[in-house]
Amino acid sequence: xxxxxxxxxxxxxxxxxxxxxxxxxxxxxxxxxxxxxxxxxxxxxxxxxxxxxxxxxxxxxxxxxxxxxxxxxxxxxxxxxxxxxxxxxxxxxxxxxxxxxxxxxxxxxxxxxxxxxxxxxxxxxxxxxxxxxxxxxxxxxxxxxxxxxxxxxxxxxxxxxxxxxxxxxxxxxxxxxxxxxxxxxxxxxxxxxxxxxxxxxxxxxxxxxxxxxxxxxxxxxxxxxxxxxxxxxxxxxxxxxxxxxxxxxxxxxxxxxxxxxxxxxxxxxxxxxxxxxxxxxxxxxxxxxxxxxxxxxxxxxxxxxxxxxxxxxxxxxxxxxxxxxxxxxxxxxxxxxxxxxxxxxxxxxxxxxxxxxxxxxxxxxxxxxxxxxxxxxxxxxxxxxxxxxxxxxxxxxxxxxxxxxxxxxxxxxxxxxxxxxxxxxxxxxxxxxxxxxxxxxxxxxxxxxxxxxxxxxxxxxxxxxxxxxxxxxxxxxxxxxxxxxxxxxxxxxxxxxxxxxxxxxxxxxxxxxxxxxxxxxxxxxx
Numbered sequence: 001x002x003x004x005x006x007x008x009x010x011x012x013x014x015x016x017x018x019x020x021x022x023x024x025x026x027x028x029x030x031x032x033x034x035x036x037x038x039x040x041x042x043x044x045x046x047x048x049x050x051x052x053x054x055x056x057x058x059x060x061x062x063x064x065x066x067x068x069x070x071x072x073x074x075x076x077x078x079x080x081x082x083x084x085x086x087x088x089x090x091x092x093x094x095x096x097x098x099x100x101x102x103x104x105x106x107x108x109x110x111x112x113x114x115x116x117x118x119x120x121x122x123x124x125x126x127x128x129x130x131x132x133x134x135x136x137x138x139x140x141x142x143x144x145x146x147x148x149x150x151x152x153x154x155x156x157x158x159x160x161x162x163x164x165x166x167x168x169x170x171x172x173x174x175x176x177x178x179x180x181x182x183x184x185x186x187x188x189x190x191x192x193x194x195x196x197x198x199x200x201x202x203x204x205x206x207x208x209x210x211x212x213x214x215x216x217x218x219x220x221x222x223x224x225x226x227x228x229x230x231x232x233x234x235x236x237x238x239x240x241x242x243x244x245x246x247x248x249x250x251x252x253x254x255x256x257x258x259x260x261x262x263x264x265x266x267x268x269x270x271x272x273x274x275x276x277x278x279x280x281x282x283x284x285x286x287x288x289x290x291x292x293x294x295x296x297x298x299x300x301x302x303x304x305x306x307x308x309x310x311x312x313x314x315x316x317x318x319x320x321x322x323x324x325x326x327x328x329x330x331x332x333x334x335x336x337x338x339x340x341x342x343x344x345x346x347x348x349x350x351x352x353x354x355x356x357x358x359x360x361x362x363x364x365x366x367x368x369x370x371x372x373x374x375x376x377x378x379x380x381x382x383x384x385x386x387x388x389x390x391x392x393x394x395x396x397x398x399x400x401x402x403x404x405x406x407x408x409x410x411x412x413x414x415x416x417x418x419x420x421x422x423x424x425x426x427x428x429x430x431x432x433x434x435x436x437x438x439x440x441x442x443x444x445x446x447x448x449x450x451x452x453x454x455x456x457x458x459x460x461x462x463x464x465x466x467x468x469x470x471x472x473x474x475x476x477x478x479x480x481x482x483x484x485x486x487x488x489x490x491x492x493x494x495x496x497x498x499x500x501x502x503x504x505x506x507x508x509x510x511x512x513x514x515x516x517x518x519x520x521x522x523x524x525x526x
Contacts, residue, residue: 040335094126097169100162108150109159109184114142121171142172143179149187156238159184160310188236237274242267242314245307253295254304254329259287266316287317288324297329297336304329381440382425389418389453404447420453426469434475438488442468450500469504484509491525 041055098119105115117140124134154162163177172180243264250260262285269279297304308322317325397412426440443463444452454463471486484491490499491509512524 040338092125092129092169094122097122097171100165104162107154108147110180111147117142118171142176143183156236157241185236237270239271242316245310249307252297252299254297256292262287263316286321288321288328296339377430379428385422387420389420391416419456421456422453436473438469438471440469441465450502452502480512480514482511493523
């Protein structure tokens with residue numbers, strides 16, 4: 001089992017480290033905090049990692065915090081850099097919660113009445129997350145009423161994970177999840193025994209618990225806070241999850257390699273017993289009684305406690321061994337907290353500095369990529385057009401002279417097939433506020449003012465590219481007035497029946513277009 005959440009779900013029927021035992025562990029943690037913090041800070045100071053002033057400031061800041069932090073408190077206690085804050089709220093997955101409730105009721109893990117209660121809680125959590133007003137109500141207790149046993153097709157690991165999800169999402173409490181899981185274990189055992197598909201799990205767990213208890217110093221009982229685990233708690237055996245839990249505890253530095261090997265040996269024996277095989281005699285060694293090399297633990301207290309509970313509940317270790325391991329872990333927990341706070345602050349500082357560097361690089365790249373301001377004042381335009389033009393005449397047409405040169409005759413009888421080209425290139429520049437200059441070159445001939453076309457196929461001769469437009473346009477503060485000068489587009493209001501669209505004018509022009517209303521206006525041109 002991996003540490004998946006900052007808040008885990010208790011899954012046993014007994015209260016682990018409750019009452020005086022829990023108080024004793026908290027006192028041990030507080031008593032060891034100052035020495036552990038001071039020892040680590042002195043080590044960092046001697047190695048030159050921290051100055052004397054920095055070590056003193058960190059010690060003062062750390063010792064002012066509570067030792068046993070929950071997942072949410074732990075997030076809130078971290079010091080952000082440059083005002084950056086970390087999220088502390090848990091995202092509520094409404095649809096996943098509804099699906100989980102439907103699966104659990106279908107498999108007989110919870111009753112129909114409990115589903116109604118839990119769905120109402122989920123709906124209230126969702127409405128509260130949206131900022132809606134939620135009426136107060138008295139919640140009904142879940143997990144206290146027996147349900148009729150039935151054959152469940154869910155794996156034990158999946159039942160546990162789904163209950164962990166509901167507790168993590170605050171739909172049920174940790175105690176309620178433990179009660180439901182205990183009830184599920186009892187029903188699971190009774191159904192298995194009734195079908196006679198496997199040996200009695202109750203007998204196996206009792207013998208496993210007695211074997212572990214016999215290996216403890218003093219030959220002791222297998223109980224915590226007065227609850228006998230071997231006699232009163234029956235758990236369905238989850239081999240895969242137990243192995244994963246043992247390996248995770250070792251990865252987190254909570255148990256040593258030798259203790260992991262011992263626990264894996266017990267797991268293998270437990271598995272063989274569950275399928276009716278004989279287990280060879282071997283010497284059982286107690287775990288949690290010796291000090292182990294330090295390895296930083298990143299898991300929350302709740303997850304460590306729940307995983308030790310789970311192993312005791314599965315009869316892989318005794319409650320006393322679980323208590324010893326948790327007490328040993330509590331003594332090093334202040335050092336883990338300090339190391340995590342230091343690493344988090346360094347990570348946030350590094351991330352902040354990287355963000356600042358990236359921002360500086362982006363600013364420089366943006367400045368380099370931006371074109372000079374004067375370039376943005378220019379607007380280029382242009383086009384090229386190719387077309388076929390056919391001219392067909394009646395052979396009975398009369399001859400006519402050219403209007404521009406009466407000494408020449410126009411073609412009025414000979415058909416022609418022409419391939420024509422038009423090319424234009426223009427630029428418009430904003431000289432100053434209200435003043436615009438325009439320039440355009442175009443193909444065409446100097447003796448035809450209404451056409452910019454040239455004919456292809458005249459023995460490879462070059463084509464003329466002449467000044468088509470060249471003007472200054474001034475729009476003063478009065479927006480309705482525009483003055484033109486040079487060679488400019490037709491300023492008049494016209495249609496194809498009056499002026500050709502390719503005809504441009506030389507000289508000066510004034511336009512006045514006052515607006516009478518939103519949809520009506522006047523225009524004058526001179």
